[in-house]
Amino acid sequence: MTYDERVTAAAVVFDYGGVLTSPVRDSIAAWLKRDGIDPVSFSRTLKAWMSRSAPEGTPIHRLETGELAAAQFDTLLAAELVATDGGPVAPNGLLQALFAEMRPDPLMFDLVEELKSAGVRVALLSNSWGNTYPRELIDALFDPVVISGEVGMRKPNPEIFAHTLKLLGVEPGAAVFVDDAVANIEGARRAGLQAVLHIDVHETRSQLARHVAGLNTTTPQLEETP
Structure with missing residues (x-):
């Protein structure tokens, strides 16, 4: 397929955290x-609660669906x-502390703006871990905004993709999903969406250019503040 033969996707659906x-x-x-937490204890817990072999209804699953x-x-x-000194870990504010260093990526938001200006629908589909979102920013930019804990569904299950597509009013094949988790990418593809695994803004822009005719494949540089 040549560049001129590419069909512009009707919608691009973005994950939030990590994308x-x-x-x-x-x-x-x-x-x-x-906070002096043993990384092995966290990795072990994450695997038990979130891996492909994890049973349904783990604490992470229930957190994501708002239960x-x-x-x-x-x-x-x-x-x-377990703390690195072998002691217990205090529960207060763990999730808040976990996400404390996560910051919006202005280059990715610029990409969303560019897609929107080109007439492509843009949606947000995020599994919530009880973290807060910049709602004023995302509500103004995305339509719809689908947060797992607010709708009682979670990725990679097909229901949440179907729900998002219904709100968008597009068929699965006309939508591209962008996420940084392989399991969610696979879930989107099973639901019939096209999908892009997010590595960084440059790779994602390049991959989306395969689906959106006319999208600039070069990431514009942020202007430096004098």
Whole structure:
């Protein structure tokens, strides 16, 4: 297929954390170091609650669907963690601390603006971990905004993709989904969407250019503040 033969996607659906923000893993690493938490205990818990082999209904699953409040999750998570000195981990504000270093990526938001200006629908589809979102920013930019804890569904299950597509009013094949988690990318493809695994803004822009005719493949540089 040549460039001129590409059909512009009707909609692009973006994940939030790790796609429109700095990498979540960097925030987690900073939290573990800052608060003196044994990384092995966190990795072990994350695998048990979030891996492909994890049973349905783990604390993370229930957190993402809104069945479990953040404070309740903090308590369950703290019980699984060990401090680097071998002691217990206090539960207060664990999720808030985990996401403390996560920042919006202005280059990704510029990409969303560019797509929107080109007439492509843009939606947000995020699994919430009790973290706060810059609602004024995302509500003005995305339509719709689908947060797992608000709709009682979570990625990678097909229902939340179907719900998002219904709100967009587009067929699955006319939408491109962007996420940094392989499991969610695979779930989107099973639901019939095209999908792009987010590595960084440059790679995502390049991949989206395969679906959106006329999209600039070069990431514009941010203007430096004098």
